[in-house]
Amino acid sequence: MTPNPTPYTYENAIYSAGLGDERPRFPPHPHDWEPTAKSRLSADSFGYVHGSAGTGQTDENNRAAFRKWNLVPSRLVPSDYPDLKVNLFGEEYPYPIAVAPVGVQKIFHRDGESAVARAAAEDHVPYILSTAASTSIEDAAKANGPDGKRWFQLYWPLNENNDITASLLHRAQDAGFKVLVVTLDTYILGWRPSDLSNAYNPFLRADSIGVELGFTDPVYRRKFREKHGKEVEEDLGTAAREWAHTVFPGKSHGWEDLEFLKEHWKGPIVLKGIQTVKDAELAVQHGMDGIVVSNHGGRQQDGGVASLEVLPEIVDAVGDKVEVLFDSGVRCGADIVKALALGAKMVLIGRPYVYGLAMGGQAGVSHVLKCLLGDLDLTLHLSGVPSVRKEHLNRSILRESK
Numbered sequence: 001m002t003p004n005p006t007p008y009t010y011e012n013a014i015y016s017a018g019l020g021d022e023r024p025r026f027p028p029h030p031h032d033w034e035p036t037a038k039s040r041l042s043a044d045s046f047g048y049v050h051g052s053a054g055t056g057q058t059d060e061n062n063r064a065a066f067r068k069w070n071l072v073p074s075r076l077v078p079s080d081y082p083d084l085k086v087n088l089f090g091e092e093y094p095y096p097i098a099v100a101p102v103g104v105q106k107i108f109h110r111d112g113e114s115a116v117a118r119a120a121a122e123d124h125v126p127y128i129l130s131t132a133a134s135t136s137i138e139d140a141a142k143a144n145g146p147d148g149k150r151w152f153q154l155y156w157p158l159n160e161n162n163d164i165t166a167s168l169l170h171r172a173q174d175a176g177f178k179v180l181v182v183t184l185d186t187y188i189l190g191w192r193p194s195d196l197s198n199a200y201n202p203f204l205r206a207d208s209i210g211v212e213l214g215f216t217d218p219v220y221r222r223k224f225r226e227k228h229g230k231e232v233e234e235d236l237g238t239a240a241r242e243w244a245h246t247v248f249p250g251k252s253h254g255w256e257d258l259e260f261l262k263e264h265w266k267g268p269i270v271l272k273g274i275q276t277v278k279d280a281e282l283a284v285q286h287g288m289d290g291i292v293v294s295n296h297g298g299r300q301q302d303g304g305v306a307s308l309e310v311l312p313e314i315v316d317a318v319g320d321k322v323e324v325l326f327d328s329g330v331r332c333g334a335d336i337v338k339a340l341a342l343g344a345k346m347v348l349i350g351r352p353y354v355y356g357l358a359m360g361g362q363a364g365v366s367h368v369l370k371c372l373l374g375d376l377d378l379t380l381h382l383s384g385v386p387s388v389r390k391e392h393l394n395r396s397i398l399r400e401s402k
Contacts, residue, residue: 037358038050061309063329071337082381097373098348104134104202128153186248262287280314307327315343333374333378335347
């Protein structure tokens with residue numbers, strides 16, 4: 001399937017349907033996605049995706065940082081619709097966005113990760129599978145299809161479980177995942193009052209939600225059998241708790257441990273959760289291929305700096321030595337433009353597509369992705385920016401509010 005070179009045509013399709021008195025099944029306005037999803041989710045599920053750490057200041061800072069920047073359009077630029085293609089890790093992608101790794105997706109819709117993987121493939125957007133998924137590596141890859149671009153996100157077990165880490169990496173590579181995204185800021189779950197209010201931790205339940213990668217992993221299953229003398233299915237509660245402790249062990253790795261990942265992953269490695277120039281420089285020193293400037297959407301640490309605020313200084317320090325990606329706080333096409341203009345090569349989309357999943361499974365996710373791409377397309381076109389290449393899209397198109 002060839003990507004639509006002009007994503008704004010999704011707008012045309014909606015207007016054309018309107019000629020027959022047909023309105024869109026899902027709301028096009030980004031501000032409507034969250035309340036629509038809330039109306040369809042349980043308090044537990046909505047609290048999990050919507051919630052932030054502590055008082056929510058980090059999340060608020062993320063959103064406020066986007067409002068500090070304003071787009072300055074150029075006129076009489078006789079170009080076609082913008083070229084949205086981006087080259088990353090030696091591969092060309094049609095659009096500069098990717099589906100961020102989000103776990104436990106079956107609490108939002110029964111089809112969970114499979115629905116998101118199919119939507120990402122349909123809309124030609126890279127799909128990133130979370131270690132905390134409720135669908136196996138192999139089944140997610142099958143849903144993403146032979147032409148899907150897929151990356152694997154790792155919640156990193158401690159060195160005592162290196163055999164489990166190696167098993168996960170080898171399974172992902174065998175299933176066609178090409179890029180490894182290592183999350184650094186979630187070796188333990190943050191203080192999230194929305195989950196605490198509901199006394200809800202999906203990883204501790206006696207089911208496979210959030211722990212399916214462990215339940216389908218041969219090494220974890222063997223170790224569980226050797227320890228308890230029974231299979232995972234015979235004691236789901238214990239198996240879930242022990243897997244959760246394996247991938248959220250409560251202690252961080254050190255920089256030297258990256259060597260193990262390099263030995264067991266034959267492809268690009270990206271570190272997610274970078275917020276300082278020092279850590280970005282250390283990523284370069286340790287031979288990483290990319291970083292994601294991210295604070296986990298404000299879900300891990302309260303009172304944190306906005307990711308967009310630190311993005312320019314990180315790009316200035318390492319942008320020619322490593323690929324810089326971005327997430328945290330993105331809600332619309334203009335947000336994507338601002339992050340790209342400040343130096344990001346690709347932008348990860350998180351909560352919005354999860355709200356789409358809650359609204360309508362694969363169709364809801366696809367709607368959100370099409371809306372974001374259409375909004376991005378027209379925002380660039382109306383700003384007189386002919387492509388997302390750095391010679392066209394850079395800080396010259398921005399003004400900071402005083």
